[in-house]
Amino acid sequence: AQTVTQSQPEMSVQEAETVTLSCTYDTSESDYYLFWYKQPPSRQMILVIRQEAYKQQNATENRFSVNFQKAAKSFSLKISDSQLGDAAMYFCAYSPQGAQKLVFGQGTRLTINP
Amino acid sequence: DVKVTQSSRYLVKRTGEKVFLECVQDMDHENMFWYRQDPGLGLRLIYFSYDVKMKEKGDIPEGYSVSREKKERFSLILESASTNQTSMYLCASSGGLGFVGGYTFGSGTRLTVV
Numbered sequence: 001a002q003t004v005t006q007s008q009p010e011m012s013v014q015e016a017e018t019v020t021l022s023c024t025y026d027t028s029e030s031d032y033y034l035f036w037y038k039q040p041p042s043r044q045m046i047l048v049i050r051q052e053a054y055k056q057q058n059a060t061e062n063r064f065s066v067n068f069q070k071a072a073k074s075f076s077l078k079i080s081d082s083q084l085g086d087a088a089m090y091f092c093a094y095s096p097q098g099a100q101k102l103v104f105g106q107g108t109r110l111t112i113n114p
Numbered sequence: 115d116v117k118v119t120q121s122s123r124y125l126v127k128r129t130g131e132k133v134f135l136e137c138v139q140d141m142d143h144e145n146m147f148w149y150r151q152d153p154g155l156g157l158r159l160i161y162f163s164y165d166v167k168m169k170e171k172g173d174i175p176e177g178y179s180v181s182r183e184k185k186e187r188f189s190l191i192l193e194s195a196s197t198n199q200t201s202m203y204l205c206a207s208s209g210g211l212g213f214v215g216g217y218t219f220g221s222g223t224r225l226t227v228v
């Protein structure tokens with residue numbers, strides 16, 4: 001069964017600094033998708049970034065970027081120039097190609113210190 | 115603005131009650147999902163549906179059932195609520211087969227069973 005592991009229950013960073021959230025996954029599939037979702041205190045889950053496994057290039061969305069290491073089955077999220085609004089729970093998620101189900105990690109609570 | 119709407123933000127029910135959690139989406143999405151979110155466990159899939167009147171068990175279906183009579187509505191039913199079903203429940207939807215844009219989530223229902 002596919003699993004997703006986030007080994008950092010909590011992280012904190014100073015405002016304007018850079019922070020990296022870790023995620024590893026286990027799968028025997030070769031084609032799949034990986035996602036990072038953000039859940040602020042409002043509880044509304046927001047898609048932050050998506051990576052297709054067949055793409056070697058790491059996905060980037062403004063201040064958010066990923067380090068996708070397919071062989072190591074690692075998918076970390078880097079947040080640059082951290083802002084107070086980045087404070088939230090962050091979930092890593094996996095979906096095999098052709099399937100619509102997402103498998104989520106345990107989540108990492110990110111605190112931004114002013 | 116596209117939406118997934120969950121009928122209740124907070125709900126308190128008594129042990130043994132039959133509980134209905136409602137979810138409606140306005141995006142004409144084929145797929146709908148129910149997850150529960152617990153600290154340290156992330157999101158776990160309860161049930162999902164690929165089409166009207168279709169349903170499939172997720173990873174933790176015990177004690178739950180679902181109903182999808184119309185494309186836009188997906189209901190989660192707790193036949194006889196128990197205290198171990200106290201949790202946050204998240205509904206989500208996504209497009210049809212091949213859609214890889216990720217989920218759109220509702221804002222969650224925090225259910226307390228006393």
